[in-house]
Amino acid sequence: DEFEEWQKAKLKMSAREYKQIEWQSQHRALTSMPQHLHRFAIWYIYHWLPSGRRKKINYPAEDNRCPLCGREDEKSSHFLRCGHNAMKKTFKDLLGNLRTLFTTEKVAMAPASRILARLNEWRTEDETRDEERVNGFSCENFPDGRIERTISQNLRIVGGTEWQDAAHIATKIVMVVLEGAAKMWGARCQLASNASVTGLTLGRK
Numbered sequence: 001d002e003f004e005e006w007q008k009a010k011l012k013m014s015a016r017e018y019k020q021i022e023w024q025s026q027h028r029a030l031t032s033m034p035q036h037l038h039r040f041a042i043w044y045i046y047h048w049l050p051s052g053r054r055k056k057i058n059y060p061a062e063d064n065r066c067p068l069c070g071r072e073d074e075k076s077s078h079f080l081r082c083g084h085n086a087m088k089k090t091f092k093d094l095l096g097n098l099r100t101l102f103t104t105e106k107v108a109m110a111p112a113s114r115i116l117a118r119l120n121e122w123r124t125e126d127e128t129r130d131e132e133r134v135n136g137f138s139c140e141n142f143p144d145g146r147i148e149r150t151i152s153q154n155l156r157i158v159g160g161t162e163w164q165d166a167a168h169i170a171t172k173i174v175m176v177v178l179e180g181a182a183k184m185w186g187a188r189c190q191l192a193s194n195a196s197v198t199g200l201t202l203g204r205k
Helices: 002-011 015-019 023-032 035-045 050-057 086-104 111-125 127-132 166-191
Strands: none
Touching: 002 015, 015 086, 023 035, 023 166, 035 166, 086 166
16 A cells, blocks of 8 residues: 555565564554654654754754764664663663563563574674665664564463463564663763754653
């Protein structure tokens, strides 16, 4: 449909890549979020956050560097990988929240460990690799709140002899990732002392 075509173009996805995503988990997470978090998530998912790169596009005279670590051409998702010590700590907090979720929901060890390990790897990779796609786990999809079907199908939740719907845990994972990203963006703006001019208010209304 028209929205799907727009989304593929905006996210630079081929039809094959698009079909690999379990979109319902992201949709369920977005529709269940409070308004202030939903607003952030949309800006973040579609790369509309006022990062250095975005500001440079809109205002050519602006500096496109990360205000915390000085990296040139600050991408919308750079704050998740920023080398500033405070940003490293907030990323560890995000991973800790995922570990808590996996434990609380009794997610099978294999997929839980894979997700955590891949996120750690992603954070230390060269950002120029973000356009690459890795079978079963892309460099960029998961941190942007998108889960590949190959992952969601393996999100087994073990509780005695009962198995919980994988869609349930996939939605919760997306929620934790986007909540963590919102906290990190807020920390980035506060540290840069420009929270009032980011163009996006994350305060609870």
